[in-house]
Amino acid sequence: MFFVPASPYCPKDGVYHAESSRCFQIVPGESSWTDARQRCSERGGDLALVRSDVLRSLLAPKVTQERGAWLGLSDVDSPGKLRWVNGSAAQEGEEGPPPRSTIARGNVCVSLDQRAQTSSHACNAKRAYVCQYDPQVRVPDAGVYTAGLAVFPSHNPLHRASSALPTAPQPPAGVIEVLLFPALSFGQAGRLSSLEFVSPELRSQTHVRFQTYRPHCHHAGLHLLLPSCGGPACSPVAVCVPNDTRSAERRSCPRLEQWCPFQLRCLPLLSPCRPSACPNCTQGHLLPPGALRPRYALQDEVVFTLPAGPAAHILVREHLEDLLVSRGDVMALQHDAGPASLLRCQSPPHSMWGQPVFALNQSEWFWINNTGLQTADASAPQLDFQARVEGGEGSWLEDVVCPIRMLYVGHSETPLEGPQLSAGLPQAGLYSLLVTSAEPSYPASASCPFQVVPPLDLTILHPPPQNGTFYLQPNDTRLLLRVRSRFLTKASRRGSNHSVTFQHDCPEEFSSSPGVCRPAASSESGAAEVPEPSLYAVLALSLTAEERRSPVQVELEARNNVTEAGLSAVVRLEEPLRELGVRPHPTHRVLMESVVSYTASVLQGSDPTFKWTVDDKPYFTYYNTVLNVIYQHAATYKLTVTAINHVSTLTEHFNVTVDRLQPMANLTVKGVPDVVPQGSTQTLTTSVLVDMAAPATFRY
Structure with a gap:
């Protein structure tokens, strides 16, 4: 088992202790022990716990003051008994030799000097101090957000409804009403916290299903535009618009504020974000020019039952906190109390909280079971507004105020960093990551399993490199590649759309060459592990005319759904002889x-x-x-x-x-007359027996 702590904050003059993954800082400014601890806290740490000779020797050279530096050991909170700032009791000798003079109980504090020795002194003495920064990750505030009516108009008794996970519903005794709130879309991804609404007097027990829906466009050439204002199309609900239509940009908001798409600014959580604030917005039942209705797909749900009784303020939290939402999701209530019997939505003329609501009456429940999305008749539960309205099953309620609201928290990601995490785990296998909260007021933990796989080890098997260069023929630019993986892996040249898939068998054109498709070397670790199988692929490089004239560096990539690898190679073309x-x-x-x-x-x-x-x-x-x-x-x-x-x-x-050279022989001259007339031309013929390997020259 490996424990991999996160990296602590460590200033430039800090000392990092790898064994404990902690950082220590000697602050030269002199303070009393209590003030020193406060200043360490302001820096995000605490006075240091130094409990080993190795650590004392590591820090002592950094102590420049002769009187030493305060450590996190004292009896301030436990007079007469020394304790470290984390509450642990001091071991014998950690406080150093007895002080020269008596120190009052509750005023004994311990410091570290330049010789790596500890000693006890009065806590109100002025000294430098050692701050310690633990390996913690500070998670930023993810934000709190609301959707719906901020303040309910009536005061009713609070009823905490016990919810449950969805199960197959009982056949309804009457009409099922679905109230969908498409204008109350979630402004960003997050986790639900609580649902509140005011129910009128209920004459009988009522079954309720709280549901979240996600709009999506099923029309070709159109994309989803979430409720917004300021763009070429404006609607209080999501619509499908042509692909060249874009919504207005949204900005991040300060704490306790959220973005209002109809006013294009951040508003306090208790302020209304009314669609009518946008001058060119249509009503919910009307579509902007060129727009069509999306369908709403059921995502998650929680079921609960309300007893018969007087009007009540309903609060639902159980199981609701397990639901995640995405930006643009909307909420709905489905119940069997009958039309307009669960929520009393009103149309006050001057209210700033008016919203369009889609009310649908049907004879069957929408529900989710363990195999996916289904209804009682096994059809996919997607709400098609246009079809429902045309069929007379649904209608729009414009500018109504419904006593309902949803509280949810945002989503933030914080990377875990540290030298061990950066270096990677030494062995492949199945691991579990455990993250715990160090905040006492909110203890929490989470864990997840993950698989560590060896590197892909992307290698060029053919052609072999020659002085660091891979030489190819102009009519054959193939590279034989190998990786080690049990997952489907593809290779490509970086920047190219062409990729090839690795196979288990060596390609036929290379399998006859001895030693080319050699298996990858096994891991040198001593652990008994199943080696990753070798996979092979042939990648033909497409080189431009310029790349064919001179050496070119190509970047190769191999990737699967788990990991990836890169390889840089210098390639040059040569004509065969x-x-x-x-x-x-x-x-x-x-x-x-x-x-x-x-x-x-x-x-x-x-x-x-x-x-x-x-x-x-x-x-x-x-x-x-x-x-x-x-x-x-x-x-x-x-x-x-x-x-x-x-x-x-x-x-x-x-x-x-x-x-050997054969000597010349039988030199003869023919055509020499006995008497030569003066001024006449004579033709003489000379012959000799010579070795043909050597030239002969005649001189007369």
């Missing part, structure tokens, strides 16, 4: 002890390197386009020439015959 040739041809007979120059070339290909080897001997290996060689002995030699670039290799083998 074609048709290796050597001039003069090495099979021609050559003479010993004479220089022979061979020149290698290829018909096609980029950046070739030529390697020459004589008789397969490594010490007779040379790298150059031209080979100059002198054969010392007459024999037959093996000459191997290889042309290499990063994507191809060509090799040719030749047998070179080396022989």
Whole structure:
């Protein structure tokens, strides 16, 4: 089990103690012990608990005052018995040697000096002090919000209704009324806190289902516009508008205020946000030009029963606090008391709280069971206002004031941070995260399980890198990739819409190459764990004309629904080599002890390197386009020439015959007359027997 505390606040001059995940600050300003503790509290901490020699030695070099610095140990709250500020009793020796003079009980405080020694002194003495900051996360106020009537017009006895989770309803004895409040939409995501409403006198027991609905647009080319004012379309209820229509921007509000979309400003919680405050808003039963009605899908519900009796102020909290709402959700009441029998909505002429309400009468309950959304006839419970009104089942109540309100709290996210969390957990497996509240007035805790998986270990298996670069052929830009994961994973080049899915089997075109699709190395940890399986994918890179001319750095990504990985690689294209040739041809007979120059070339290909080897001997290996060689002995030699670039290799083998030079012989001249006339032209013919491996020159 791993305990991973959050990182504490730690000022620049603080000392972080990794073992306890706490931060300590020596404040040089001198104060009495009580004032020092107050100042630490103002900084978000408390006087320090220093209970080990290691920690005392860590802090002592930071103490610059000879008289030392106050610690969080005293008998101020327990005269005669030293206690640390967290209430724990002092262990023997933590207070240091006995003081030189007697100190009154209740006035003994302990300090730490530069030698890492503790000593006791009168608490009203002035000293520096050590503040300690614990690893706590300060969660910001999520905000409190309301929807509905702030103050009820009548005073009635309070009735706390016991609610329950939804169950299959009993067949109704009469008409079921649904009151939907589409203008009282929740201004932001949050958690419900309480429902209050005033019920009139009930003649019989009444079953009530409090429900939350979410509007959604089912019309093609339209999107949902929440109740708002100031845009091109304005309505007190949600409507479906063309996609190019946008609502007015909303701002965050100070504490105890909430955003009013009809006045485009923040209002106190007790102030009305009336749709009629917007001059161009339609009424609830009218639609702005080009708009259509959304449907309302049932999200959550809580059921409760009200007894017969006089008018009452109904309060519902049980199970309601488990319901989460999103911005734009609306609330509804469904009951079997009969039309207009659960809420008395009135239309006072000058009230600022008037809202449109949709009233629907039906013969069946809407309800949620464990398998999803259903009604008694197994159809999806979605309210279609337009269809209900046209069918005569529902009607709009305009500008009515209903004695109902909802209290809910906002939603805020606070990241958990810390060196251990940043570094990650050392082993894969199933963990549980426990978060507890350090606020005594609101003790709370929450936990959640989570799975830690190993890194994806995204790797390029083919082609192998050469000096940090991956070389590809222009007509084959495929990369063979491997990851380690048991989840469906895809790979792509960053910025590209093309992706490939990893498979369990090595692709056929690479499976014949030995060692290419090698399994990933297993974890080096000593824990017995099931290794993540290796997955393979072939990704073909689409390179632009400019990227094909020079080396380019590509960013690869692999991701699944659990984790992701990235890999940066330098890629360069090279043309494969074609048709290796050597001039003069090495099979021609050559003479010993004479220089022979061979020149290698290829018909096609980029950046070739030529390697020459004589008789397969490594010490007779040379790298150059031209080979100059002198054969010392007459024999037959093996000459191997290889042309290499990063994507191809060509090799040719030749047998070179080396022989001794045969001396010239039988020199003869023909055509020499006995007498040559002066000024005549004579043609002479000379011949000699020579070695063909050596040129012959005649001089007359």
